[in-house]
Amino acid sequence: xxxxxxxxxxSGKGIWYVYVRYQDWQGRNCQKTKRGxxxxxxxLEWERQFMLKAKANINMSFKSFYExxxxxxxxxxxxxxxxxxxxxxxxxxxxxxxRLKISEITARDVVKWQNxxxxxxxxxxxxxxDSYLKTIHNQLSAxxxxxxxxxxxxxxxxxxxxxxxxxxxxxxxxxxEDEYRQVAEELMDDPLYYYAFEVLFWTGxxxxxxxxxxxxxxxxxxxxxxxxxxxHRSKGRDIVTTPKTxxxxxxxxxxxxxxxxxxxxxxxxxDLKPTDRIFQGITKSTLTSKKNKACQKAGVxxxxxxxxxxxxxxxxxxxxxxxxxxxxxxxxxxxxxxQHYSHAYPQRQDEMAMKxxxxxxxxxxxx
Numbered sequence: 001x002x003x004x005x006x007x008x009x010x011s012g013k014g015i016w017y018v019y020v021r022y023q024d025w026q027g028r029n030c031q032k033t034k035r036g037x038x039x040x041x042x043x044l045e046w047e048r049q050f051m052l053k054a055k056a057n058i059n060m061s062f063k064s065f066y067e068x069x070x071x072x073x074x075x076x077x078x079x080x081x082x083x084x085x086x087x088x089x090x091x092x093x094x095x096x097x098x099r100l101k102i103s104e105i106t107a108r109d110v111v112k113w114q115n116x117x118x119x120x121x122x123x124x125x126x127x128x129x130d131s132y133l134k135t136i137h138n139q140l141s142a143x144x145x146x147x148x149x150x151x152x153x154x155x156x157x158x159x160x161x162x163x164x165x166x167x168x169x170x171x172x173x174x175x176x177e178d179e180y181r182q183v184a185e186e187l188m189d190d191p192l193y194y195y196a197f198e199v200l201f202w203t204g205x206x207x208x209x210x211x212x213x214x215x216x217x218x219x220x221x222x223x224x225x226x227x228x229x230x231x232h233r234s235k236g237r238d239i240v241t242t243p244k245t246x247x248x249x250x251x252x253x254x255x256x257x258x259x260x261x262x263x264x265x266x267x268x269x270x271d272l273k274p275t276d277r278i279f280q281g282i283t284k285s286t287l288t289s290k291k292n293k294a295c296q297k298a299g300v301x302x303x304x305x306x307x308x309x310x311x312x313x314x315x316x317x318x319x320x321x322x323x324x325x326x327x328x329x330x331x332x333x334x335x336x337x338x339q340h341y342s343h344a345y346p347q348r349q350d351e352m353a354m355k356x357x358x359x360x361x362x363x364x365x366x367x
Contacts, residue, residue: 003043006035016043020050058153062105062143063098069146078241080232088139092117097140102147110140110161117164133165173303174311175201186294193290195265196279199225200305202258204312204330207284207305208232209248212240215266216274220259226251227331233283240277248331 002019016037021029032050037043049064058065066089074082096113097105117136120128128136140158147153175183180201187194199210208230217226227250230243243249266272287305295302303311309330316326 003040003047005040016040018043018047018050020047058103058147058151059101061098062100062102063094065102065147065151066094066098066143068151069143072146072150079234079239080241083234085139088136089143092120092136093140093143102144103153105144105157107157107160110158113140114161114164128165130165134163135165137164172310173301173307174314175300175303175308176311177315179300180308180311182298182300183291183294186297187290190290191265191268192279193282193287195261196282196287197291197308198258198261200308201312203252203254204309204316206230206244206248206309206331207287209243211277211279211282211284211287213278214275215272215278218259218262220263223254223256223259224251225254231277238277243331245331250328250331252329 002021004017004019006015006017016039017033017035018037019031019033021031034043034046034050037046049060070086073085077085093113096116097109100109114137117128117133122128137158141156144153144156144158148156184194184197184201187197196210199205199213200207203210203225205225205227209227212229212231213225213227217228218224219226227243227248229240230248231238231240233239265278272278284305291305292302294300313326313330316329317323
C-alpha cells in the first residue's frame with residue numbers, strides 16, 4: 001500500500017502522500033509521487049485512479065479518462081480551439097459525469113444530462129441556442145468516441161441517446177450594403193476601427209484573419225490581400241497562429257477603393273514595419289463593443305461580427321457569382337458551406353416571382 005503519512009507534518013492540511021511504481025505504455029518502469037492529501041482515503045482514491053489510467057483501464061472515472069483524452073487531443077489542436085473545448089467540458093460535462101466510471105455510463109445517464117443542460121441559462125437568462133446545445137453534446141460524444149476507438153470502450157452511450165440541439169434552420173442575420181454603410185459612418189471617428197470593419201465587410205475574411213494582417217500581406221498596386229494567419233488574445237497574451245483550415249490560406253483580390261483606404265491606413269502610423277500587425281490594440285471583444293455602439297447610433301440591427309462574413313458571401317451570391325468562386329474567396333472547405341448563404345437576400349425571391357409572372361403573361365398573350 002504505497003500511501004504514507006508525512007511525519008514531518010504533525011497536523012494541518014496535506015499530511016498524506018502517494019508513492020507508486022508502474023510501467024508506462026512502452027513498458028518502462030516509472031515512479032510517481034503525489035503530495036498534499038488531507039485524508040488517507042483521498043490518497044488511496046487518487047492512487048487507484050492513477051493506476052487505472054496508467055493501465056488505460058476503462059473502469060476509471062470519467063474525470064480520469066478526461067485527463068487521458070486531454071493528453072491525446074490537446075497537442076493536435078490550436079490553443080484557442082482547445083480552450084473552447086475545455087471550457088465546455090469543465091462547465092457542462094465534468095460536473096455531471098466526473099465521478100462516474102466511464103465504463104458504466106449509460107444512454108439513460110446521457111438523456112438525464114441532456115435534460116439538465118437544456119434547463120441551463122446564459123448570463124442574460126436566456127436558454128442556450130440549439131447550435132450551442134449541439135456543440136456541447138458533440139463534445140461529450142467525442143470523448144466517448146475516443147474511448148471506443150483507442151481504449152476499447154464497447155460503445156458510445158451519447159450516440160445511443162441521440163443528438164441534442166441542432167444547427168439547422170438557424171437564422172443567419174446579415175447586413176445589406178446600405179445597412180453596413182450606415183454603421184461605417186458611425187465608425188469614422190475612430191479610423192483604425194473603421195478600416196478594420198472595411199476589410200471585414202468587403203473581403204469576408206474572418207475576424208481573426210483580419211486582426212492578424214500585416215502590411216506585407218497587401219500588394220496595393222495589384223489589389224491583392226494575402227491571408228495566411230489568424231490572431232486571438234488569450235490570458236493576456238497576443239497569439240498568432242495558422243488559419244482555421246488548409247483552404248483558409250489564400251490570396252484574394254480586393255477592390256481599388258479598399259486598396260486606397262489601406263494606403264491611407266498605413267499613413268496613420270509613424271513606424272509600421274512590414275511584419276507588424278496593422279490592427280494592434282484591437283481584439284475580438286473590442287470589435288464587438290465598437291460595432292454594438294455604432295449599430296445603436298445608426299439604428300441598424302445588431303449582427304455578430306462573424307455575420308459580416310455571411311453578409312459578404314451573401315452579397316457575392318446575390319450578384320450571381322458561382323458557389324465555387326465564392327467558396328474559394330471565403331476559404332471554405334466545401335461548396336456546401338457557401339450554399340448556406342444563397343437564401344439571404346429576400347428580394348431575389350421577389351425577382352423570381354416577378355419573372356415567373358412575366359412568363360405566364362407571355363403565354364397568355366400568345367394564346
